Each structure stands twice: as structure tokens, then as C-alpha cells.
Amino acid sequence: MRLRPAGALAALVLLLSGCGIGMPGWVPWLGKQDAPSAVAAPAPHNPNLLDTPKPGDIRQRPTEDNEELSDRIIAVVNNDAITLNELIESIAVYRAENRQQAGGPTDEELRRESLARLIDSRLQLQEADREKIQVEDTELNEEFLERIKRYGVSTEEEFDTLIRAQGVTLDSIKKRLRDGIKVSKLLRRKVALRVSVTEDEISQYLEENRGKLETGLSYHARHILIPPEDDSDTGWEAARIKAGILRSQLTDGADFTELARQHSRDASAKDGGDLGTLKRGELAQDVEGAILGLKPGQLSQPFRSPLGYHVFRLESKEGLEGEGLVRIRQQIRDILFRQKYETRQEAWLKEIKQRAIIEVRM
Numbered sequence: 001m002r003l004r005p006a007g008a009l010a011a012l013v014l015l016l017s018g019c020g021i022g023m024p025g026w027v028p029w030l031g032k033q034d035a036p037s038a039v040a041a042p043a044p045h046n047p048n049l050l051d052t053p054k055p056g057d058i059r060q061r062p063t064e065d066n067e068e069l070s071d072r073i074i075a076v077v078n079n080d081a082i083t084l085n086e087l088i089e090s091i092a093v094y095r096a097e098n099r100q101q102a103g104g105p106t107d108e109e110l111r112r113e114s115l116a117r118l119i120d121s122r123l124q125l126q127e128a129d130r131e132k133i134q135v136e137d138t139e140l141n142e143e144f145l146e147r148i149k150r151y152g153v154s155t156e157e158e159f160d161t162l163i164r165a166q167g168v169t170l171d172s173i174k175k176r177l178r179d180g181i182k183v184s185k186l187l188r189r190k191v192a193l194r195v196s197v198t199e200d201e202i203s204q205y206l207e208e209n210r211g212k213l214e215t216g217l218s219y220h221a222r223h224i225l226i227p228p229e230d231d232s233d234t235g236w237e238a239a240r241i242k243a244g245i246l247r248s249q250l251t252d253g254a255d256f257t258e259l260a261r262q263h264s265r266d267a268s269a270k271d272g273g274d275l276g277t278l279k280r281g282e283l284a285q286d287v288e289g290a291i292l293g294l295k296p297g298q299l300s301q302p303f304r305s306p307l308g309y310h311v312f313r314l315e316s317k318e319g320l321e322g323e324g325l326v327r328i329r330q331q332i333r334d335i336l337f338r339q340k341y342e343t344r345q346e347a348w349l350k351e352i353k354q355r356a357i358i359e360v361r362m
Helices: 006-016 084-097 107-130 137-149 156-164 170-190 199-208 210-214 233-251 256-263 267-271 285-292 322-354
Strands: 073-077 080-083 218-226 274-279 303-305 308-317 358-360
Touching: 073 084, 073 107, 080 084, 080 107, 084 107, 107 170, 107 322, 137 156, 137 170, 156 170, 199 210, 199 322, 218 233, 218 256, 218 267, 218 285, 233 256, 233 308, 256 267, 267 274, 285 303, 285 308
Parallel strands: none
Antiparallel strands: 073 080, 073 358, 218 274, 218 308, 303 308
């Protein structure tokens, strides 16, 4: 057997994305761009990985005949063999998925991590068989047709012609896809359905991380800037007094926009002192604190910055209430679900490894 051409590997990557071992695609993530890849982390150390097998460890181990090098058995998981060709293909698919990323694991790390993933995959497929999990042909075909649409073809016949020209069979791709769906069903049964997140847990997380969750929320403000005539104490005091007078006029009903145009010495003066919509964290911390400490429509006391004295007015701000709070609580639910899911999956994988007989022949 030979390593697949690049185009065929691209087809495998596309078809099997979301069906790999690890967090399945239907599990909620907080932002796909921040989700860790299921293929990035090496599997934890497993005491059952035996470099030197002991007599009687494996009851019916497959034996190596005079096969091609690529078909050499490199690991045995219970009674199932993993071949060198499977490892080569797994590494090639990983590289096809991550070809745009800088750095990455060394060849030795990638070989070790890929083999660990193959072992995990085989264990989970064996567990799915023990659980008598089935994938109906109609279910497989629906998933297959949905995926090949993203590859630019609309029928199975067109896709078959495309991959056969590259030395890949439709049966091999469908087998991989079937295995992926089977493992997803197993993980749903053994992991996802045993994970729950309570409202109290969400509220606790919200309170403990309120500052971080508020980062990025927007607000809208205006200001009038009165700089000192010079850097003397007298100059700064005169600026403070003028800012205080303007604030009093605003309190008595003067129009903020007009006063800003007349008196502010900031570039925003022509826009009536409008600072626009800002994200939390954009301004200096002390300036932002003075603004966000206000209620919408409220004026600040004259506030000194290195530029002079400001009078701020908060127009509006997003907060952790109303629709924003509903959205944030759902994001927290997804975060906590993911954390619990990964913990539960790791414990479950450790459990099935402990009762397995695994031999590595590399």
C-alpha cells in the first residue's frame, strides 16, 4: 500500500472533520477559533503500552508475514492490529490539516502522538462494537452526501470518479466516515449524556469572572477637554475651574454638543465631543473607570489626565443584564460543559485503557 496523494488526503480531511476521536462536532464550543484541536495534545502515559510484551499478555495476537513494509504491524490493541500504513496516513492527514500553521510538533512527537490517537481510536471502536452501536446505511449516506457538497461535487458518482483518479476507494472513505459516526454516538452515550451544568454553577462562574466577561463589551461616551495654558500649577488650576464652569452649565441644561464644539480642544470637538463606540480596554484604565462609573446620561466631575481636564458624559453601555446576560450565560454554559466533557472523556478513556491489552512494536 502507498501513501495517498495530496488531493485524496484533502478529501479525507474534509470528509472526516468533526468525526475524529475527541470532542465531536455537535458538542458546544465557545468560539470555534478558540477551540483546541483534538489532534494537538498527546495522549496521557498509559502503563499498558508495552514496549516488551510479556508471555500471555495477548491471547490471539496477529503475526507478521512477509508483507510490504507499509503493512508491518506496529501496535496491537487487544486483538486488533495497527499497521505502519495507518500511521503514515494519519500523519499525512494531520499535515494536510495543519499545513498553514507555523511550528508544530517534531517528526518524532508527531509519530508518537499519531500512534496514541490511533490506539485511542481503536479502543473506542472496540467499545462501540461491545455496546452494539450501529450506523444505518441511510444515516451514513446522508452524512456523506452532506460532506461532499463542501468538496464541490453533488453526487456520489462524481466524488467516486474524483478520488479513484487519485488511488483512493469510496469504500475506504465511507468506512472511515462510518467509524467516525459510530464513535460520536458512543461518546454521546458514554460522555455527553452524563454531563450537566446547573444554573448555580453558571451564576458562580459569572461572579468569579465578571471582570473578564465584561471585557469587550461596548460603551458610547462624549467629552469636553480643557488643556492647561501652560504646565504650571496656575495653568492646571485655571483649566480645572473652566471645566467646572462648563459642567455647571451642562447641569443647568446647556447642550453638550454645542459646548464641546465651542470649548473642547480635542479632535472630537467638531463632532460634539463624540468619542464613538468604544470597547472596554481601549482607553487608559483610569479614564475608562471614570466613564464607566457613570450611569447613562450622567456627567463626570472634572477629571484630570495628562492632556488636561475632561468632562465626560456616558451615552450608553452594554452590561451583563437583559439580552446581554442571556447571551453571556449561554457562553458560560458552553464553557463549563466543555470543561466537564473533557474531564469525563479523559476519565472514561483511562478506564477502558486500564482493562485493555496494548502492545507497541515500534
